[in-house]
Amino acid sequence: MDDANRITAAILVIGDEILSGRTKEKNIGTIADHLFALGIDLCEARIVADDHQAIVDALNALRAQYTYVFTSGGIGPTHDDITADAVAAAFNVALDEDPRAIKLLLERIKPEDLNPARRRMARIPAGGELIENRISKAPGFMIGNVIVMAGVPSIMQAMLEAVTPRLKSGPAMQVETISAIGTPEGAYAALLGSIATAHQGLSIGSYPSLVDGQFHNQIVIRGRDHQAIAEAAAQVRAMVENLANERAKTTRETPK
């Protein structure tokens, strides 16, 4: 698949509480997994504060660049929930109360409790289509290529599932993971670089992690050309085995 046919996405997380450290961000990983399974390439994520201009600027930068932009956070009833206002401003459209959204709110809220603050959750930018929220009813919405979702993880997930049938999906990305535990990155970096150079259509990465002070490395090959992935994976496996054998030999020859 050439680049012109790629379906791409960005995530925009909105919320002071993430940037202050108070709340640990969890939605990016969930959305990333979901998009990966749909064959949509997540290319960028941003976290911005509850700041009107910051949201508008990030939204306009991202929606011009990617097939989809998924936002999370800032669509509740309180004064710091300003995402709908910012989305309407970014698209330069009106933000009015939507009767369909009011109807959904009334499934959970008694008419006498539907005060002005709660009605704010029914304000949808003109042209937006609602996204159902089976958890707490207040809907998200999709306008143009922008999908606006809640920040509370379980509600965000419900909205992500609800909007999925409306998204274009791509051919699923294939992944091969080869463990290189015990072999340091520096020992295979040059060979792995040659394999990557010979397979430009694939993404080949080496991911170290530290477990009890020892590096546990994994080499991950991702792409959409099954043949090329199989070939590269065979080369990586052979490389890792050779290095392990060499190391075993050296250890035997120079006992400690």
Add this chain to the structure above:
Amino acid sequence: MDDANRITAAILVIGDEILSGRTKEKNIGTIADHLFALGIDLCEARIVADDHQAIVDALNALRAQYTYVFTSGGIGPTHDDITADAVAAAFNVALDEDPRAIKLLLERIKPEDLNPARRRMARIPAGGELIENRISKAPGFMIGNVIVMAGVPSIMQAMLEAVTPRLKSGPAMQVETISAIGTPEGAYAALLGSIATAHQGLSIGSYPSLVDGQFHNQIVIRGRDHQAIAEAAAQVRAMVENLANERAKTTRETPK
């Protein structure tokens, strides 16, 4: 403290593995907590792929806007570790092997094992100052207002601690958290909005979370003016208590 004296920061996380969902991002939360304690206002975070131009563009946008930019990821020995190259390109300076960095690598790596791939980890953009890494020795670096750190969380943390004495810090942010468990956001949104409007210098947020299908809300007041925080917190506490009392009264009057 007026805006001109604020010390601000952004985080730039670099790595395909975060965007593919394979690795769940953990460094943003750690850095956010650390900066909060230092009185540095984290204003934005971005995650980009292992893509030279994407890193250069994000770095140039962020370093122009904030006091500091903290990057994480992409400084290992493999072909997909391209952060140092991108930082050098963004600053338009040379990227040469630094003898001080080689010396640090030799504390962990035997001279005969210091192959070209491992030497890549000693390439530091001209003008950069090393950041010590007590875990695996390969250093991070600081150039201008950009702090370049590893992606492996324990190594990133070691570098963050090592660079801290070189950072300007601000007056610590004060926080008051008021629990509003049992009171829905929609019931207090209007009153809370008035309190926020009357305290423009503070950040007042309402953070819902779902526990067993019930909203557990917390109201958080942050700022640097102790007097204003105490006043706003007293008003929020009174508001939450009044609402709880009203609800208790209504429940008594209209038994189920």
